[in-house]
Amino acid sequence: MKFLHTMLRVGDLQRSIDFYTTHFGMTLRRTVDRPEHQYTLAYVGYGRNDDPRGEVGDVEVEFTYNYGVSTYEIGTAFGHLALGVPDVASVCDSVRDAGGKVTREPGPVKGGTSVIAFVEDPDGYKIELIQV
Numbered sequence: 001m002k003f004l005h006t007m008l009r010v011g012d013l014q015r016s017i018d019f020y021t022t023h024f025g026m027t028l029r030r031t032v033d034r035p036e037h038q039y040t041l042a043y044v045g046y047g048r049n050d051d052p053r054g055e056v057g058d059v060e061v062e063f064t065y066n067y068g069v070s071t072y073e074i075g076t077a078f079g080h081l082a083l084g085v086p087d088v089a090s091v092c093d094s095v096r097d098a099g100g101k102v103t104r105e106p107g108p109v110k111g112g113t114s115v116i117a118f119v120e121d122p123d124g125y126k127i128e129l130i131q132v
Contacts, residue, residue, distance in 0.1 A: 005043065005060040006081065008125055009072045013042055013065040015122050020044045020061065023094050023119075024083055024127075029060060038067040074124055081125065084132035088117045091129050095119045106131075 010016040020026045026044040033040045045060035061081070085091050088106040096102050103126065104118035115131040 003059055005045075005062045007062040007064055008121075008123065009069075010063045010065055010123050011070040011072065012122065013040055013063055016063045017042055017044060019100070019121050022098070023091060023100070024085070026061070035067075040065045040067075072123065079126070080118065080128045082128040082130060085129050086132065088115050088129045088131045092117050092119060 008016075017028055021028060021044060026046060029043045029045050031040065031042045042063045042065075043060045044063070045058075047058075092102045092106055100122075101120040102117060103120055104116070106115055106117040106129075108114065109116050117129045119127050119129065121127060
């Protein structure tokens with residue numbers, strides 16, 4: 001068994017693709033449009049989608065756009081996505097410079113030494129950045 005993806009419902013598919021590819025270096029790996037069922041899926045992640053071994057960039061984020069739905073309530077059970085990045089401060093600067101929201105500035109985690117920060121994507125999903 002292996003973990004395949006996390007699905008997020010989004011209000012604007014291209015806006016979400018742009019956010020994750022621009023600020024986090026992910027690539028758009030594939031899209032699936034199902035007009036007969038009124039939805040489109042897009043998968044972003046790291047690595048190549050054509051790796052025959054399935055070892056590069058296995059885990060993906062799946063965006064689901066339901067035709068005509070522009071906003072969702074995130075709910076109280078969802079916590080956040082976590083991404084390892086080489087420079088937390090520069091990713092925060094990139095998000096902020098593009099008009100995005102940094103909800104916790106870069107700094108050590110409480111009680112530890114790891115440098116973390118939190119940002120929100122355009123739909124309000126929280127993303128923890130951990131410096132690796």
